[in-house]
Amino acid sequence: MSKPPIALPEIFSQIPRHQILYPNPSPIHSLPTLTPRNPPHPQISIFAKREDQSAPLACAGNKYRKLEYIVPDILSATPLHHSHENHPNTTTPAGPATILVTEGAIQSNHTVQVAALARKLGLKALVLLSRGTGGGLRASQDPEAFLRTGNVQINRLLGAEVRILDENDPRASDAFPILEDLRAQGERPYWIPGGASIHPFGGLGYARAAFEIAEQETEMGLGGTGRFDFVFVACGSGSTVGGLIAGFRMLEARREEADRRIRPRRSVIGVLNSPTKPRSYHEERVLQFAQRASALIGLDSQRFISADDIKLEDRFVGSAYGVLDVETKEAAERMARMEALVLDPVYTAKVARGMLQWIQEEEIRQYARLHSLDKVNVLFIHTGGQAALSAYADVN
Known part of the structure; x- marks a missing residue:
């Protein structure tokens, strides 16, 4: 049975969209085996949003969501x-x-x-x-x-x-x-x-995805802040990250001021997959995409979107775009063997590597201490791409 349509602001809902995705949102699955056992404070719970299961067409992934607009x-x-x-x-x-x-x-x-x-x-x-x-x-x-x-x-x-x-x-x-x-x-x-991404409507699909994720958060009863505190996603051409930032910022702008003080913002972490351009190049690009998408959906981009919203991780780019390095291959194997989650060699395996490293480090725990949280919710967005794996069969 199909769920009711995602509730969007009026201006956003009036933008023409051609449905490619399934009527129901792409599922969000818990990844309990990856979640640290006997964890130190706080508990870190990990989930995956399966954009690779979002559409009935070939090789579902994040581009179908962009193409709808x-x-x-x-x-x-x-x-x-x-x-x-x-x-x-x-x-x-x-x-x-x-x-x-x-x-x-x-x-x-x-x-x-x-x-x-x-x-x-x-x-x-x-x-x-x-x-x-x-x-x-x-x-x-x-x-x-x-x-x-x-x-x-x-x-x-x-x-x-x-x-x-x-x-x-x-x-x-x-x-x-x-x-x-x-x-x-x-x-x-x-x-x-x-x-x-540089198509004028390239960021709209993931601005809409932010509203979809927010509705799923409510249904899931996550605990902690009741939302995904950290969202990890690939940053290639950049509009997936920019669209998510625009959508989440619009959601926050619609909340009452008192609620904004109580509930901290979600952090969208874009994990870069190529060392070709410096992080500063991608930061500026993502900021432009986020501001363009926010203007289209009715959000004051100058007031609500700034460089401080852009958080990109560049430690896991490897030697080149499209090259599966040893450490990233190990992260992909870990995801497959612990959660039966098959990733792609170019994007999502690097995102998983970045996410797993962040979980071991201090920033998430500092966030929990700052906001007096016993639990932090982490979302990994699986953007698809597994069909490329056969081309990488010779990687040792």
């Missing part, structure tokens, strides 16, 4: 946000999109979810995969297998056209010529940037 524009007779970010002033197409075009690393989860969505909408899909993004291909002992298994194989199974671009191909950093070729062939391409 992009589909109305895709299907519009006059799409507004179809063009490449480097060339925003192209002519508005004379009708809805006929083909979705997106990009990513060789084992991109995002591209699979865009390809699956295209098939569901009756559209074509073109997936551009770059050999030069990250280090997964270079680290592989069997590069040819890496190029044909995992998410690459699923993209092709879904009927997407897959083009693998060389590192020095200028189209790997600017796909505008490819979009122009498609237009010349009579297609109406809709460009979805990698991760869907």
Whole structure:
């Protein structure tokens, strides 16, 4: 039986959304085996929100939640946000999109979810995969297998056209010529940037997810503050983290002032998965995404969203994006063997490693002492991606 719709503020509820997810929220599961036994004060309880079980389409994960707010524009007779970010002033197409075009690393989860969505909408899909993004291909002992298994194989199974671009191909950093070729062939391409983050609506899905989590908190009876005090999630392109921050801040802004003094804020910890850019770059990017999403949903972004809200963890990025280092592999094995929770090698395994390290350290306990708590609730957001595992079969 489906639950009633998530209760959103009026402005937020009026933003068009095309349902891709299941009617019911993605489940939140307790992870009791990982929870420290005979713990020192405070008790730390760990939970997982299963975004990998959120949708009926192929390889469910966090991108479907983002795409729900992009589909109305895709299907519009006059799409507004179809063009490449480097060339925003192209002519508005004379009708809805006929083909979705997106990009990513060789084992991109995002591209699979865009390809699956295209098939569901009756559209074509073109997936551009770059050999030069990250280090997964270079680290592989069997590069040819890496190029044909995992998410690459699923993209092709879904009927997407897959083009693998060389590192020095200028189209790997600017796909505008490819979009122009498609237009010349009579297609109406809709460009979805990698991760869907820099799309104007990229943060809305996870702003909505914050309201979903808040309703689940109420139903669960968590104890302690009655909410998840720390939320750990991957930070790649950044709008998942930014959207969550915007949504949680709106929830807090709607509470009475006295309640805000009694109940501390949730901390969203974005665990970075790539050392390519410094943490400061990602902090600024996430702040922009959070402020953009908050403005769209009716929250005063200058008043309620600041740099202090952005908490990113960069100690577990490893040697390169897409490379599964020994410590991260051990964290993934621990999650699988203790909780039968299978993670992906690029994002969620690094998040798990970061979360497990935080649980051993002092900050969570300091938070409990500051707020006189006997219990702290920790949420790990599983954003999917397990389909990439077969491409990493040669990792020792």
